[in-house]
Amino acid sequence: MAGEAKPEKQAGKGKRKLLLLLPMLLVAVGAGLWFSGIVPKMLRGEDSAYAGHAPPAARPPVFFDMPDIVANLSVAGRRPSYIKLRSKLELARAEDAAPLQAAMPRLLDLFTTYLRELRPEELRGSSGTQRLREELIARANLVAPPARVTDILFTELLLQ
Template sequence: MSSEAKPEKQGGKGKRKLLLLALPLLLAAAGAGLWFSGILPKLLHGGGEEAHAEHAAPPPRAPVFFDMPDIVANLSVSGRRASYIKLRSKLELARAEDAGPLQAAMPRLLDLFTTYLRELRPEELRGSAGAQRLREELIARANLAAPPARVTDILFTELLLQ
């Protein structure tokens, strides 16, 4: 009788090994299926739309605009005839609190803008590409002038070349 019990134990060991190998694979496959179907992430994050609504991005803030004084500067020309630019613009700020530091840095800001404009040639300002390059350069200079303040855009209300 003892000889008959041994084969059953060996067969039981083989089934155990198979079960120990197959069970983790089966659980991993089920977990992957739940994850990629989107069920598991919802369960882990509190489930449902309520949790998603709480973590949603806040609504965008209303833009804050800061009026710049008019700037008139002569452009860099090689001929005898002078060429001028008149620029009226508004700065779009990231926050309303940025207006104070920007106002305090206005002399530096005007100096940076005027110095840059005086180095430009009239050909560099032609077309929409020229206006876009001017916008990018002035935004960079505005952010340098008042470091805590952040200028996100500059809007040209008047741009005259003469």
């Protein structure tokens, strides 16, 4: 009797493995078909509502020129260090330029105050420039809430 129980346990393990592997195999095949583009093409099809429709036209970018900003950086006990920043703000819509122009004194104050807190070491390399970009975008979006700044482009960034 002990010999008969052993094959049943092995048969049960095989079924259990099959029940675990089958869903994993189906997910892997489905993911492969999806990421290869086969499933999205099948879903769109030639007869679907997507056929014949062009994607919406992309809006041309809207740029807003910022005045030059010169600020002294935070240095302790050393020769003074300065930054000169010339930039353009990329706006989500052309209508966002008017609120930004109206809030320009506040925007310049926020930018200058932030720049004065920085140390020259924080601006070194591309990661320093990227952090500066993110901080300035966040401050620009605080100034005129209906307006939305999507990016800031540095046309001149000098450290002395």
